[in-house]
Amino acid sequence: MTFFADLTSRQVAELSAGTRTPVLLLPLGAIEPHGPHAPIGTDPLISHGMCARAADRLAADPDVRVLVLPALPYGVTRFAAGFAGGIHIGEETLHALLVDVGAALIGQGLPRILLVNNHFEPAHLTTLRRAAETLNTEHGGRVAHLDLVRRRNAQRLTEEFRSGECHAGRYETSLVLADRPELVDEPLMRTLPRVPVTLAAASPNAGFKELGMTDAYCGSPAEATAEEGEATFGVLTDLLVEAIHELGTR
Template sequence: MTGFAFAELTSPQVGELLTAARRPVLLLPVGSVEPHGPHGPLRTDELISTGVCERAARRLAGDPELRVLVLPALAYGVTRYSAAFPGAVSISEDTLCGLVTDVCQSLVDGGFRHIVVVNNHLEPEHVAAIRRAVAAAGVGYLDILRRANAERLTEEFRSASCHGGRYETSLVLADRPDLVDTGVMARLPEVHVDMAAEIRAGRTDFVAMGMDRAYCGAPAEATPDEGQSTFDKLTEMLVEVIREVAGRR
């Protein structure tokens, strides 16, 4: 990510951003450490968030008005639904909200007023904490659960049966295929679980929802091409948010 990573700059180089002609916009990827089936990496959500941020920074590299940089990712989130499986690491809603708020507020206090949080871990309590944080800090947020955004994504995503399935696995295959156990992936049957409906019914863990291998959807149908197409759509959404945030005074 040479050229786009905020934390790879020196302190004087960061200082120069504040007086440069191009307005700096900082992107904060957020994810989780959480099981994504027997085939996908624990860092799936963070990997997707970081991948979208990097692609947006590259897409805007030649923009004459904006300088887009990617902050170090926040890899931990509220992940209680997967607690029955090895590898789940959860923090509290207050910890997550406080961490995102503090990071953003510190940057704002340092002169960086244009920040966008990018999150791809969609456990409801996690999302609520992120929304509280961006509101408290007054920064931007790529909210892929907004209807207008969700409608631009894949059929599996819109079905709400997409944890470690075709949607997420395709994204990982497009970015880090070495992290997917494709031999296992190819043998996995489709598991249809409407997670949104299950959550509304009061079920708050994967096993109770019928996800006894920590996935739902159709991972065996995942392809790098679909993942790249989805990354393109997510990147378009993020660029739109970046331009909106950069236009604020």
């Protein structure tokens, strides 16, 4: 089985006694607008897609037993203020939720948890890093965060991702087309002009509207393809599998 929630209580209790080291993947993101063409659940959709692919790839691995936890789709998303569909939770709420979930698992003998996130608002990322640190220092966890914006990871992803013009642009829209194409309004998508806004350089107090993202996207969604999305999912899965193996040996 790939998904933690599909196990019985007895099967969960047996995980830590097995010959394979359990590694639990927690898909994260935010519910927020992704242009007029892509779903508000784009971020957790991508995280879940990465996790499912990695778990499938490692299904027969002799060393690790990979399971995907139910996603936590809500995050810090002040940038999306003023647009319909954004659901913001504060840093302390997110931190407390992650720590409670992680501590519950660690207390059952499942300390290896990998946070898999595709929402890159700076305050959200800072909170994920802090939650991992709290779980490790205060609860005895072996929790890691696959940080895609770190240079060593970002340099393996697409040019648009590295540029920072990647909110609901070619990068993210291609991933949704690869995984859930029915959720993209493709005729509308093909009409959207490039919006040259680099979120990587944005002020923490800025919002999409203040940055010039009047339709809640930047980059070039009209150039998105399912083929690019599948290729990018391949790279994302490579990164995740590497992180799983690293965590499994701790």
